[in-house]
Amino acid sequence: MTAQTTVFVALDYADAQSAWPLIDKLSPQECGLKVGKELFTSAGPDFVRELVKRDFKVFLDLKFHDIPTTVKKAVRAAAELGVWMVNVHASGGKRMLEAAREAVADMQNPPLVIAVTVLTSMTEDDLREIGIRSSAEQHVLHLAQLAKSAGLDGVVCSAWEAQAIADACGHDFIRVTPGIRPVGAEQGDQRRIMTPPEAAALGIEVLVIGRPITQAKDPVAALHAINQSLTA
Numbered sequence: 162m163t164a165q166t167t168v169f170v171a172l173d174y175a176d177a178q179s180a181w182p183l184i185d186k187l188s189p190q191e192c193g194l195k196v197g198k199e200l201f202t203s204a205g206p207d208f209v210r211e212l213v214k215r216d217f218k219v220f221l222d223l224k225f226h227d228i229p230t231t232v233k234k235a236v237r238a239a240a241e242l243g244v245w246m247v248n249v250h251a252s253g254g255k256r257m258l259e260a261a262r263e264a265v266a267d268m269q270n271p272p273l274v275i276a277v278t279v280l281t282s283m284t285e286d287d288l289r290e291i292g293i294r295s296s297a298e299q300h301v302l303h304l305a306q307l308a309k310s311a312g313l314d315g316v317v318c319s320a321w322e323a324q325a326i327a328d329a330c331g332h333d334f335i336r337v338t339p340g341i342r343p344v345g346a347e348q349g350d351q352r353r354i355m356t357p358p359e360a361a362a363l364g365i366e367v368l369v370i371g372r373p374i375t376q377a378k379d380p381v382a383a384l385h386a387i388n389q390s391l392t393a
């Protein structure tokens with residue numbers, strides 16, 4: 162792992178019981194943990210609090226997307242779990258993004274609040290189907306600048322757009338990139354993908370990696386190999 166690139170393991174398990182065997186073998190020094198919709202819905206807030214208690218940096222990936230008041234309350238509830246980072250969808254608009262920021266403004270140790278731009282599973286054909294005519298990179302940049310102007314800390318994007326975001330939004334605007342695939346790993350439903358060393362070479366702060374680790378024969382060895390590849 163380089164000084165600035167950290168792997169967050171996406172714990173996309175059905176329930177806490179299925180997730181603990183891997184978590185018990187991991188240390189907060191070698192990775193952060195991402196809890197998404199499936200595991201949070203089944204395992205709940207106490208599971209997240211336990212990860213925080215074990216000193217893991219937790220990215221609670223619930224991608225809130227609703228009216229500003231609802232998002233503000235949801236972000237606050239997520240933040241009070243003690244997590245390191247929470248997120249919302251940038252396409253909820255500027256007032257919604259500002260509400261997300263305001264939700265944690267009075268906290269002593271607020272989580273980072275970031276916005277999802279264009280899902281890494283989406284192609285330009287997918288964007289056209291939902292009425293977006295610009296290229297994926299242009300749309301990601303537009304949403305990243307909107308998130309920046311609303312005072313958010315960074316964005317979820319694909320590694321393909323990471324350099325353009327740093328150029329447009331500055332180097333302290335965090336880029337969180339799923340869609341990371343070691344050479345030979347199955348692409349699955351991801352479309353805008355990059356290898357871990359290529360992404361680290363771009364200085365990307367957070368690499369989110371799920372199935373290439375969790376579905377490996379030896380998930381801990383898979384994580385170690387990825388961390389090694391970042392420093393090679």
Ligand SMILES: O=c1ccn([C@@H]2O[C@H](COP(=O)(O)O)[C@@H](O)[C@H]2O)c(=O)[nH]1
Nearest residue numbers: 171197279280281339340369370371372
């Ligand atoms: O644009 C996005 C936003 C979030 N994700 C999440 O990241 C992980 C990726 O898992 P893999 O198994 O490595 O594909 C997953 O939890 C997604 O919900 C994303 O992939 N893309």
